[in-house]
Amino acid sequence: MKRGLALYAIAVYAFLHLPLLILALFSFNASKFTLWEGFSLRWYRAALADADLVQSAINSLIIAISATALATTIGTLAAYALWKRSSTWLAGSLYLSLVTPEIVTGVSLLAFFQWAFRFLHWKLGMHTVILAHVAFSVAYVAVVVMARLRTFDPALEEAALDLGADEFGAFRRVTLPYLWPAIAAAAMLAFTVSIDDYVITSLVAGIDSQTLPMTIYAMARRGVNPMLNAISTMVVIVLGAMVLMAERLRSS
Amino acid sequence: MLVTLAIPSTIVCLYSLLTRGAYGGVERPWTLENFKLLGDPLYLMIFFRSLWIAAAATALCIGLAFPLVLFIARSRRKNLCLSLVILPFWTSFLIRIYAWMFLLRDTGLINTVLRGAGLIHDPLPLLYNDGAVLLGLVYGFLPFAVLPLYATVERLDPALLEAAADLGAKPLDALFRVTIPLCAPGIRAAAILTFVPCLGTYLTSDLLGGSKTILIGNVIQNQFTAARDWPFGAALSVVLMMLALVLMFAARRHGEELV
Structure with a gap:
């Protein structure tokens, strides 16, 4: 039975x-078809020479970096607030956003933006994509940070207060350093979900905010393309390296 | 926080009660028409098909995950084995679906190899059907089933299995009468964690199912883009959201940690 398993x-x-x-x-196949004809980097060269593709990758990076910075800050504060004072509503909305199907989150945000545009004269674009990414990655950040807070001894913060620190000082110099590995891991997580998202992004993106997943999707819809194999390999390697780094940080 | 999460959902709920605007968007008067449209046999069929595919994918995920979890729990390198399950989950979902397109299409690897070996003459229709969608879902959401199952199996006291063996149970008896009943909470959590995202899936059915396999996620997307019937799309979203909520509360009532 053991060998079977x-x-x-x-x-x-x-x-x-x-x-x-x-x-x-x-992706290293010289041939355009699914038959192996020898090692070649031609699809990598073709991918890197494609201006639209490179532009969408840059867009994705800008969006992911801004959304990560915002979501990590908001998510960490939300987790801290939940730890200090439990709130069923806040916890409930966090879990809800984790279980809501992506497509529903996407259309909700689209409807929300269209409604807000009545008061603000904005259009869909990079900023709406960034806001949408913040909205869905906050919950991931909060969950990771909350897990770390569960092992934090409140007495440490009380001791800092007794020793004359004000509340902000105690948070900054005692709690925050303890949470640091979790925050870093959460930021990596937010970054990977942001750079990978297609469903929500495609709904709230404008014409100037084509992201890498959107380009990949458009290419995949048209059928299999060896250039896409090269792009996929590069993305998988970069994301994989980031996740390994995050794991290392979390376990240290 | 509440602003980013609660307001958009509220707006969708309101939209679902409004009338479709001439150029997309929404207009008054308030109406329940959108929910009545849900009773249309066409949409009911899509809805049941989504439920059926999600349920099948969930059952397959749990069935596949359980023996794997038993293996991981007994192996000496637990962390490595677990990371190997989670690792593909963190690489791009879109790319993982594309990888299957590469394998399954008419001129894809599987058909090329089978034809090269002379086993088939015409390519097998592997892509763009329900089976391909099911495969994509199982592939995509297997980690969602493995993690909660592992959490319960790991906590299982091995002494219980020894006791069962001492009392004369064969390994399979012990599995069905001790291990599986004791893992029921984990199985429930795994089922919910897999079922909910499968039900709302959009990309998998879109890319692997083509135009033949339309699921509720695709209908919602279509209402908000090409069809421009936002209120109806919103009504569908509300139904999906409610289902997710009910399942989540059911899980929480049993006192299970979902995350």
């Missing part, structure tokens, strides 16, 4: 990892 586990791991490995392998 091990074989089974290998099969499941193959199911999980082989598709991406095969995709990566074929």
